[in-house]
Amino acid sequence: MDWFRVYHGISTDPKLHRAARMAKVSRGLMLGAWIACLEHASQQKTRGDVSDLDADTLAFMIDQKPAVARRILDAFEACGMIEHGLIRAWTKRQRESDNVAKRVRAHRIRNSKSLKNQETEGGCNVTGTVTPAVTCNAPDTDTESETESTPPSPLTSFGDLPPREGGAHASAPDGAPADSETGTGPPSKPARKSGSANGSRLPPDWQPSEDGLRFAASVGLPPDRVRLEAERFRDYWIAQTGARARKRDWAATWRNWCRKAADDLRRNRAPPGQPGSVLEAYRMASRLNPGIEDDDPVEHGPLQALPG
Structure with a gap:
């Protein structure tokens, strides 16, 4: 198939707006990124699968930096729009027929x-x-x-459950916060499936494979940084609980981790002759203003411009 369904109400979905606030991007950019995710998922052999959609690919699709694309993907997962590498409720919204x-x-x-x-x-x-x-x-x-007694709710394009018969949405459970725009609480979670569809936890003795080590080196991580990132990766995912701790493809998760670590490493490296951090920049500027103390950067007003 070379097309997929998009329902009315996608641009006003409160879950999309919530994800935009989490990623600190505009709602328009978040909407474009979600459409890009749906298009990518529709073209996969298993429709709805976005497990191989990394920050670099999404950044190219929406013309943004990889760091922005990474925040967007994390926000989609945090809001439950992507679960275990799959678009949530894909089979409900994109019918086999x-x-x-x-x-x-x-x-x-x-x-x-x-x-x-x-x-x-x-x-x-x-x-x-x-x-x-x-x-x-x-x-x-x-x-x-096919016959439909009730048209599907547009909110289910982002993973919410369809409305009950008669058009009324499920009310929020006791103690659960109500949605500010729809007046309903979070949708009930779908029944958990058994087997490998939900992925697996990271083994306690996990070590990166030879292919994983080669990939880490290919994105610019030195050997000592690879060892450090492997320890961080293992400790982080072993400490996680619930559905977030289960992944369908740990090799792909490791590759995404390496890409982010390489981005952070490049971002923190300063060019020759330039400060490597805000604190270092302030100290360099304070040397040009001898009357300014390092522990009081505000009281003395603006600093002189740095050379170069």
């Missing part, structure tokens, strides 16, 4: 079986006239083969 080619094949198989049954039972009636073959056209849309 949308696949026209698959639906036509199924129709042809049913038609073929019908003709074979007629041949087995006898193709002629008692008057001697030939029984006409049963032919019909496969429906082009699911409106001919």
